[in-house]
Amino acid sequence: MAAKRLSFRAVIGLKERRLCEIRTLLGIDPQAEGAPAVARLSAAAVRVLQDTAHTYPLGEAERTVVNQVLSTLREYPCLGTCAALHSLVSSACRVAWLLSVHTPPLRIDTDFTPVVLNPERHVRYSRGSEQQKRSDLIRSFVWPALLDGDSCVFRAVVIT
Structure with missing residues (x-):
């Protein structure tokens, strides 16, 4: 489950960085975030991410997740070349990406503190x-x- 959570965090960070890069490239003042033109630009950028969701390059997010797994499990350096781990991370990142660019974005519940079963959740x-x-x-x-x-x-x- 850790790879799924890490993948989700990595792709959400990647998405936010890409949207921020677009605003920075166009010289949009952070104070203008609420302006109608900026909102339309952000919506258009999200639509492009949605349209390319199945092919968008996620290598950066995948490397982030693999590196986090490797730094956590230092005693298993062979994981760095483990094809199964890389495949799992790639699949987890793709699913997380599809969920994060959905409108509205779907998210996984990372609150693992409830101690009593709630049939609705x-x-x-x-x-x-x-x-x-x-x-x-x-x-x-x-x-x-x-x-x-x-x-x-x-x-x-x-x-x-």
Whole structure:
């Protein structure tokens, strides 16, 4: 799950940097962000990112994620050349990119602090024991929730 969260953060940062680069290249004063012309430019730039979402180069975000994984798992330097890791990161970044350029942007719920199962936001992992299925206390998250604003599009998978 860490690669997914890292990928999401990396592509959101990449998207924001690209939009900022456009504004900087055109000499747009940060104070003018609310101006109608700037809003139309930003909307047009997001539409271009949406139209190219399946082919947009994400190498920068992928390298960021791989480097973060490698710096966390220093004792496994072989991961740097692990094709499976690079493939996972590439796929995770692509999915995260598609979600982040969606209008409105979808996001993963990174609040892993709830301790009690909420049926509107969580679903139990189906392979748990009967005792685990009776408990509403969340022990860990298997998969994060997908949110559209405050509404939950896909519930988090949790172990209770």
